Amino acid sequence: MLNQAISEFYTETVSLIRANxxxxxxxxxxxxxWLAVHAIYAHLQFxxxxxxxxxxxxxxxWYELSPWFIAYIFHTIALYTFTKIIxxxxxxxxxxxxxxxxxxxxxxVANWLSSTGLFFVITQxxxxxxxxxxxKMLSTTIQLDFLICFGLLSMxxxxxxxxxxxxxxxxxxxxxxxxxxEQLKTLRTQLNPHFLFNALNTAVSLIRLKRDEEAVQALAxxxxxxxKILEHKHDTGSKVKEEVAFIKNYxxxxxxxxxxKLDVKISVEENCLELEIPNMLLHPLVENAVQHGSQLxxxxxxxxxxxxxxxxxxxxxxxxxxxxxxxxxxFGIGVSNTKDRLAKLYKNYRLDLSANRDGFFETTLIxxxxxxxx
Amino acid sequence: xxxxLIADDEQLARETVKYLLAQCEQVGKVYEANxxxxxxxxxxxxHPKIVLLDxxxxxxxxxEVAEQLPKETSIIFITAFNHFQNRTHSREYSDYLLKPFxxxxxxxxxxxxxTIQHRLST
Numbered sequence: 001m002l003n004q005a006i007s008e009f010y011t012e013t014v015s016l017i018r019a020n021x022x023x024x025x026x027x028x029x030x031x032x033x034w035l036a037v038h039a040i041y042a043h044l045q046f047x048x049x050x051x052x053x054x055x056x057x058x059x060x061x062w063y064e065l066s067p068w069f070i071a072y073i074f075h076t077i078a079l080y081t082f083t084k085i086i087x088x089x090x091x092x093x094x095x096x097x098x099x100x101x102x103x104x105x106x107x108x109v110a111n112w113l114s115s116t117g118l119f120f121v122i123t124q125x126x127x128x129x130x131x132x133x134x135x136k137m138l139s140t141t142i143q144l145d146f147l148i149c150f151g152l153l154s155m156x157x158x159x160x161x162x163x164x165x166x167x168x169x170x171x172x173x174x175x176x177x178x179x180x181x182e183q184l185k186t187l188r189t190q191l192n193p194h195f196l197f198n199a200l201n202t203a204v205s206l207i208r209l210k211r212d213e214e215a216v217q218a219l220a221x222x223x224x225x226x227x228k229i230l231e232h233k234h235d236t237g238s239k240v241k242e243e244v245a246f247i248k249n250y251x252x253x254x255x256x257x258x259x260x261k262l263d264v265k266i267s268v269e270e271n272c273l274e275l276e277i278p279n280m281l282l283h284p285l286v287e288n289a290v291q292h293g294s295q296l297x298x299x300x301x302x303x304x305x306x307x308x309x310x311x312x313x314x315x316x317x318x319x320x321x322x323x324x325x326x327x328x329x330x331f332g333i334g335v336s337n338t339k340d341r342l343a344k345l346y347k348n349y350r351l352d353l354s355a356n357r358d359g360f361f362e363t364t365l366i367x368x369x370x371x372x373x374x
Numbered sequence: 375x376x377x378x379l380i381a382d383d384e385q386l387a388r389e390t391v392k393y394l395l396a397q398c399e400q401v402g403k404v405y406e407a408n409x410x411x412x413x414x415x416x417x418x419x420x421h422p423k424i425v426l427l428d429x430x431x432x433x434x435x436x437x438e439v440a441e442q443l444p445k446e447t448s449i450i451f452i453t454a455f456n457h458f459q460n461r462t463h464s465r466e467y468s469d470y471l472l473k474p475f476x477x478x479x480x481x482x483x484x485x486x487x488x489t490i491q492h493r494l495s496t
Binding site: 193194197198200201202203204205206208209256257258259260261 | 383384385386387389390393394430454455472473474477
């Protein structure tokens with residue numbers, strides 16, 4: 001039991017440290033800076049003792065000083081890792097100060113022990129004098145060590161805050177991209193550009209063929225559709241009667257295009273007309289049905305839309321014919337967008353799209369009336 | 375005079391193209407198909423020199439029809455949205471019209487196809 005807890009703690013700690021290790025660039029920079037300081041310090045000491053009794057060669061002096069500077073390279077890397085771990089979570093200021101102090105203290109002790117130990121190893125000194133040597137050394141360098149530690153901590157904190165700012169900016173940018181994507185999706189749900197050009201072409205064709213009244217009707221239907229889209233583009237909700245009117249506009253244009261192929265039947269119960277539903281929720285389903293219907297060889301294919309109400313649920317049933325070897329594999333972007341929207345808006349809803357017997361396709365949508373988030 | 379095949383699933387679009395063709399002297403017989411499959415059958419039977427092809431059609435789409443037509447046939451692709459534009463460039467004698475198009479644009483395309491067919495036949 002205890003073993004398991006220890007191993008779990010170990011695994012978690014290792015993964016936390018791994019996740020917060022500094023970049024290779026930071027490690028290289030820390031090593032290079034400390035090696036430079038090391039060389040300067042060795043040179044200053046060489047100059048100071050030059051000609052005196054204590055004089056050592058430049059290389060020997062550099063070699064004997066190396067334990068302290070090597071220890072500072074690791075110290076810097078470890079301090080940055082600890083600072084990142086402490087700053088990675090939202091904590092109260094007091095807690096952060098305590099944690100930074102503990103990490104700084106622990107690292108300083110580790111630094112003293114390891115650098116002195118390394119010095120004893122490279123100079124082959126007697127370890128029996130370790131403690132007196134350490135205490136004597138501390139009495140002269142402790143203030144400087146604390147100062148360096150504070151300096152390092154300030155730098156690490158600065159870097160952490162800088163990283164955080166960059167991450168925040170990146171998150172904001174990603175959020176903006178996601179928002180634009182969402183707006184584009186909504187726009188595509190509202191009006192398929194392919195349909196818009198086809199509708200305009202229908203009007204142009206009717207004018208060419210001198211069927212002026214029908215051309216006027218096609219343009220009027222298209223105008224109503226555009227008006228609903230442009231005037232209500234920021235609305236999240238819309239009344240069933242408005243949605244059905246939009247669908248009627250759409251089907252009217254499609255019937256003009258595929259007059260020999262499309263039969264339309266729409267029935268909406270009176271008590272549903274004033275209900276509020278998400279804007280442009282039904283249109284993509286109808287568009288999908290018409291696309292399947294227009295792919296048929298046979299004539300007069302029925303698209304049947306029924307909207308009814310069952311206590312606190314709105315029922316939408318759409319039936320249309322599909323060809324056996326339907327070219328429209330899967331569902332269009334409109335249907336997948338509708339699925340995404342439903343999942344975001346409702347906890348309980350049902351959307352079934354299934355091929356029925358006799359080559360008919362049925363789309364059933366059931367959404368709650370009362371707890372709609374619109 | 376060149377025989378022409380119109381393939382479009384939209385009745386209204388076929389009527390419009392027929393109307394525009396009726397005003398052109400170089401046009402011979404005009405055949406009509408409302409899907410890709412009938413278009414191919416008619417093409418095999420009557421060997422039209424120029425084919426006006428809608429891209430989005432049931433059963434066999436315009437691009438697939440074009441792939442099965444003889445390479446010397448001139449094809450004018452007609453589409454409402456230009457995401458197919460790049461795919462239509464692989465044929466030698468092909469052109470495309472974006473719906474809705476002006477009369478001049480239609481006749482320009484047709485005239486170009488007729489010139490090519492005239493050159494090929496002499």
